[in-house]
Amino acid sequence: MLDKRGFSMHNACMSHAQRVQTSRDVCFVRAYAKINLTLDVLGRRADGYHELATVMQTVDLYDTLCLTAIDDNQVQVICTSPALSNDENLAGRAAQLVRQRLAITQGVRIELYKRIPMAAGLGGGSSDAAAVLLALQQWWQLPFTPADLLDMAASLGSDVPFFLTGGLALCEGRGERVSPLPAYWPLPMRWLLLLKPSIGISTAAVFRSLSASDYTDGRYSQLVCGALSARSELQSENLHNGLERSVLNSYPEVARAREDLLAAGASLVRLSGSGPTLFAPFSELAKAVEVQRRLQAQGYEVYLSRAVSPNGDVNLF
Ligand code: C5P
Numbered sequence: 001m002l003d004k005r006g007f008s009m010h011n012a013c014m015s016h017a018q019r020v021q022t023s024r025d026v027c028f029v030r031a032y033a034k035i036n037l038t039l040d041v042l043g044r045r046a047d048g049y050h051e052l053a054t055v056m057q058t059v060d061l062y063d064t065l066c067l068t069a070i071d072d073n074q075v076q077v078i079c080t081s082p083a084l085s086n087d088e089n090l091a092g093r094a095a096q097l098v099r100q101r102l103a104i105t106q107g108v109r110i111e112l113y114k115r116i117p118m119a120a121g122l123g124g125g126s127s128d129a130a131a132v133l134l135a136l137q138q139w140w141q142l143p144f145t146p147a148d149l150l151d152m153a154a155s156l157g158s159d160v161p162f163f164l165t166g167g168l169a170l171c172e173g174r175g176e177r178v179s180p181l182p183a184y185w186p187l188p189m190r191w192l193l194l195l196k197p198s199i200g201i202s203t204a205a206v207f208r209s210l211s212a213s214d215y216t217d218g219r220y221s222q223l224v225c226g227a228l229s230a231r232s233e234l235q236s237e238n239l240h241n242g243l244e245r246s247v248l249n250s251y252p253e254v255a256r257a258r259e260d261l262l263a264a265g266a267s268l269v270r271l272s273g274s275g276p277t278l279f280a281p282f283s284e285l286a287k288a289v290e291v292q293r294r295l296q297a298q299g300y301e302v303y304l305s306r307a308v309s310p311n312g313d314v315n316l317f
């Protein structure tokens with residue numbers, strides 16, 4: 001149960017967590033994962049995308065990218081997951097887009113230390129792409145305006161604009177219209193377990209499988225935004241994800257993992273994005289660790305995490 005016991009300041013204390021660290025020769029950047037507190041699917045659009053309202057929050061599970069200049073006029077991606085060491089990698093595509101927009105011939109190598117599981121509903125690829133845009137802007141002191149960055153981010157993927165700011169935000173349209181919300185995270189949710197079932201899920205396939213009964217009018221996201229702004233109790237029934245029914249029906253591994261999380265002691269379990277990752281909030285570290293250990297003993301991949309605001313929101317308090 002999500003009770004009303006004040007709020008956690010930990011979102012506000014991230015100013016020391018510099019996301020981009022540069023020197024002349026090298027640039028390191030962190031790319032944080034996200035969870036979806038809500039995800040309303042309003043309907044299918046003429047362009048094939050779905051109109052969304054979703055409340056997203058970055059969490060402290062992150063990939064690390066290291067950018068270095070190379071002599072060749074190209075972008076190289078070298079990833080700890082060999083499947084991602086190719087031209088399709090969204091981080092590489094982001095660097096290529098920057099070079100094309102400004103006709104830059106300087107080449108760049110991107111080393112990508114992948115920790116965020118892939119095709120997991122945690123936004124890892126999108127976050128990597130946003131991290132590259134931010135890193136190059138800062139490292140090479142590029143002249144892009146915030147609107148330019150948003151435009152490039154949206155062309156790379158629906159979730160990429162959110163990761164330019166991260167923290168807590170309401171995302172609408174395809175997901176690319178981002179309204180940052182004041183940093184606030186309910187104390188009863190201060191620890192998060194992220195359980196990644198051992199399958200990958202195609203976001204496109206999940207959206208294709210929706211039926212009209214999965215559509216909502218955006219009310220859950222509005223209600224949760226209102227409650228967060230008022231720092232009042234979050235009702236668990238409002239933490240709605242319109243993709244969850246379809247994913248639980250189509251992927252028995254995810255339905256089983258959900259049951260196992262509940263049986264292990266989680267009181268609330270929700271799908272993140274199009275899954276398959278499930279998240280469960282906890283108010284006490286000891287309980288979260290106990291549940292994590294039980295699930296790991298069953299062979300599950302489970303991360304202990306918390307909400308973070310990578311750009312630091314100290315001024316908002
Ligand atoms: O924008 P992105 O490439 O990340 O989206 C992946 C796929 O997910 C899209 O091709 C589309 O099929 C589906 N999608 C959707 N509606 C959205 C976002 C994604 O239908 N708002």
